[in-house]
Amino acid sequence: MENFLIVAVIVIVLFLFMRGLFSFKNATQLTLRPFNEWIVLAKGESKKEREVMSHTVLLETGSLLEKANIISQSEFKKIFSGSRIYASDILILTLVTTHIQDHFSESSEFPLNESKQARIYFYNCFCRLYFEGFYSESNIYKGKESLIAMARYATDKEQQPWD
Structure with a gap:
């Protein structure tokens, strides 16, 4: 009986680990989809799945920012990591802010093309x-101060719906 309980616990732990791993791998693959498709998928997911998708996009974006020598991945992670910040809220705030900027600036060095990959x-x-x-x-x-200010603004807020 004792051996059965040990085996059962090991199987459950393995199941939860593999489920988390596949969830992350799926979220990573979703960042390769066009943004307009990614956002529709994110809106249709549960809060937990949307948070995994959002966290993954932040990780992928941090990697791209580091490759472009803008900010290191570790600094980017530090800014947006923490139990008091929702990754999905950071993305909503980012989208709102950049779309407002679109209305005030005539052109930008960083064009927003919804058919590009979500991480781009x-x-x-x-x-x-x-x-x-x-x-x-x-x-x-x-x-870097702009990213810190945005994280500070999103801290301690209730998780926002994606309606």
Whole structure:
């Protein structure tokens, strides 16, 4: 009987581990889809799955930002990691901010093309925020400070719905 319980616990732990691994791999593959397709899929998922998808996009975006020598992956992770920040809220705030910027600037070095991969789309969004700035509380922040200000703004908020 004791051996059966040990085997059962091991099987359950393996199942949960593999489920998490496949969920992450699926989320990574979704970042290769066009942004317009990715956003539709994200809206249709549960809060938990949307959070996994959003976290994965942030990781992929951080990797691209590091390759472009804008900010290191570890610094990017530090800014947006924490139990008091939802990755999905960071992405919503990023989208809202960059779309507002579209209305005020005639052109940008980082065009937003919804048919590009989701990770490229968010890379361009974060580049805009980094170089063009983030406006919050009567201040405009640029560079790394813009990302920190955005994370601070999203901290301790209730998770927002994606309606």
